[in-house]
Amino acid sequence: MNASTASFTPPLGAEPKDWIALLKPRVCSLVVFTGAIGLVIAPGHINPFLALVAICCIALGAGAAGAINMWYDADIDALMRRTAKRPLPAGRIEPGGVLGLGLVLSVFSVLLLAMATNLVAAGALAFSIFYYAVIYTMWLKRRTPQNIVIGGGAGAFPPIIGWASVTGHIGLLPVLLFAIVFFWTPPHFWSLSLYAATDYEKAGVPMLPVVKGAKHTRLNVLAYSLLLLPLSISPWLLGLTGRIYGLTALVVSAVFAVLCFGVFADRQDEAGVSLTGDKPARRAFKFSLLYLVLLFTAVAVDRLV
Amino acid sequence: MTRDHLERAPSRDDPDRMPRTELGKAQWTDEQRIEFLRRRKARNWLLFAALAVFCVMIYGIAIIKLHEYGQMW
Numbered sequence: 001m002n003a004s005t006a007s008f009t010p011p012l013g014a015e016p017k018d019w020i021a022l023l024k025p026r027v028c029s030l031v032v033f034t035g036a037i038g039l040v041i042a043p044g045h046i047n048p049f050l051a052l053v054a055i056c057c058i059a060l061g062a063g064a065a066g067a068i069n070m071w072y073d074a075d076i077d078a079l080m081r082r083t084a085k086r087p088l089p090a091g092r093i094e095p096g097g098v099l100g101l102g103l104v105l106s107v108f109s110v111l112l113l114a115m116a117t118n119l120v121a122a123g124a125l126a127f128s129i130f131y132y133a134v135i136y137t138m139w140l141k142r143r144t145p146q147n148i149v150i151g152g153g154a155g156a157f158p159p160i161i162g163w164a165s166v167t168g169h170i171g172l173l174p175v176l177l178f179a180i181v182f183f184w185t186p187p188h189f190w191s192l193s194l195y196a197a198t199d200y201e202k203a204g205v206p207m208l209p210v211v212k213g214a215k216h217t218r219l220n221v222l223a224y225s226l227l228l229l230p231l232s233i234s235p236w237l238l239g240l241t242g243r244i245y246g247l248t249a250l251v252v253s254a255v256f257a258v259l260c261f262g263v264f265a266d267r268q269d270e271a272g273v274s275l276t277g278d279k280p281a282r283r284a285f286k287f288s289l290l291y292l293v294l295l296f297t298a299v300a301v302d303r304l305v
Numbered sequence: 306m307t308r309d310h311l312e313r314a315p316s317r318d319d320p321d322r323m324p325r326t327e328l329g330k331a332q333w334t335d336e337q338r339i340e341f342l343r344r345r346k347a348r349n350w351l352l353f354a355a356l357a358v359f360c361v362m363i364y365g366i367a368i369i370k371l372h373e374y375g376q377m378w
Contacts, residue, residue, distance in 0.1 A: 012337060013344045016351040047369050053362050108359070115377070116366045 011091075018087035022070055022098055023063025023105075030292065031062040031158045034181065037296040038162025038174050041303040046117070046166045053116040054165040058158050060109035061125045065132040065154070067102035071095055072137050076203035082196060102133070113165070121164040128157035142204070145211040152185030153178075159296075173240045180232055180295065186224045187260055188288040190217050194263070195278035215272030218264045221284070225260035229253045232295060241302045248298035256291050259284040 035058040039051055046054075070077065070088055078089035087093040106129050114122035136151030144150075156178040163174035190208055193200060194217055197209040209217040232253045236246030262280035269275060333341065370377050 012341045013348070015344055016347045019348070019351065047373060049365050049369055053366060056362070112359075112362060112366075115363075115370075 014087055014092045018092050019101070021087055022067045022093070022101060023060075024066035024070075025063075027066060027155075028059050028062045030289075031155065032059045033293065034177070034296055035059075035158030035162040037300050038159030038177065039165055040162075040300045041173065042163040042166035042171075044166045050116045051165070054113060054121065054162065057109045057113035057116065057125065058161055060105050061113075061129050062132075062158075064102045064105035064109060065129045067098055067105065068129075068133040069137045071098040071102060072133075073141070074098075076142075076205060079203040080196075080199040082199055106133075113161075117165040118168045120168055120170065121161050124157055124161045124164055124170070128154055128161065131157070142206070145206045145208045147206070148189045149186050152182050152189075155185060156181035172238070173235055176231075176235050176238075176240070177296075177299070180228065181292070183224055183228050183231055184288065184292060187221045187228070187256070188285065190221050190224075191260075191263060191281045191285040191288065193217070194221075194274070194281040213272055214268065214274070218266065218268075218272060221281075222257075222260045222264040225253075225257045229257055235299070241299060242305075243302075244305065245295075245298045245302035249295055252291050252294050256284070256287060259287050 032055055036055050039046070039054060070086060073083075074088045074095060077083035077086050083089065088095060088098055106126075110122050110126045110129070113125050132151070132154035136147065136154050140147040140151050159177040159181070160170055160174045164170055193207045193209050194214060197207065197214070200207040201210045208220060232249040233246055235241045236243070236249065259280065263284050266278070266280045267275040274281065367377065
């Protein structure tokens with residue numbers, strides 16, 4: 001037996017939870033939620049089993065895009081504390097396996113959705129996977145500090161896919177919900193990046209706080225939260241939803257704007273670096289998650305009541 | 306595989322042979338071997354479950370589409 005085979009200790013292999021982690025289950029849960037709401041509020045009827053399959057396809061598609069993202073970003077994930085323990089940078093799964101999983105699930109989810117519902121929904125899902133994996137991950141993320149502004153579109157597709165699954169077309173209400181998620185993404189991510197900026201800097205990802213500084217980022221967080229205020233109530237103003245949604249949107253958007261103002265007015269040094277451990281930014285980030293849940297729940301309740 | 310292929314197949318001692326996970330040959334402790342088997346079994350069950358769900362979905366879609374619309378597409 002030669003030396004190379006004698007010293008060979010094969011890896012133990014990945015745990016099932018590692019494969020599941022590749023699908024970014026936490027991101028998927030939000031995507032499934034907004035997709036399901038799109039499905040619930042759409043006019044018309046869909047068989048409950050087909051609705052369940054549609055939601056599974058949205059989750060699988062989002063997971064597939066997440067796996068491709070992890071495959072492409074393995075080099076920078078290894079440099080960031082938040083992502084270094086992911087299965088690929090930690091060496092528990094081979095890159096080829098991750099890419100394979102992403103591609104296979106992408107194809108399966110789109111075909112299955114086409115089979116269960118219609119080509120419009122399947123097309124929207126295919127485009128959202130392409131948007132996240134190629135436009136955001138491969139093109140924008142490492143090139144521009146506006147990466148998450150444009151890339152935010154990827155996470156905004158599920159209400160459109162859900163709606164199209166039932167109706168076979170894309171209406172104004174899901175487009176407005178798309179716009180709300182689109183404009184929600186920047187204050188959500190930039191709040192996080194304010195206290196994770198060193199990680200992004202180490203990895204060379206041009207997030208706004210790294211390129212333009214914390215002060216500029218704080219201003220942008222506030223600006224986008226103010227834009228979100230009229231946008232979030234627009235479905236009510238246009239008569240597409242009722243009072244329940246309108247009042248909920250008004251209250252939660254106002255609270256979010258106040259929290260974002262707290263991020264802007266946080267005690268900081270001349271460079272805009274927080275002197276409070278970025279407490280307001282952490283608070284705004286946490287509330288941003290709740291914001292979307294409350295807003296979308298209100299649309300569904302409004303439609304069902 | 307033909308006899309010719311078998312004759313040309315790399316031997317176990319061939320330095321160019323790709324390392325493979327062989328339970329009998331791996332430089333593992335007993336605990337590592339047990340852990341490897343546990344993980345492989347868990348992965349196989351996960352794959353089985355995923356394929357089973359996929360089959361149920363296709364079957365369900367086919368039944369519902371054919372019953373409600375009279376056609377698949």
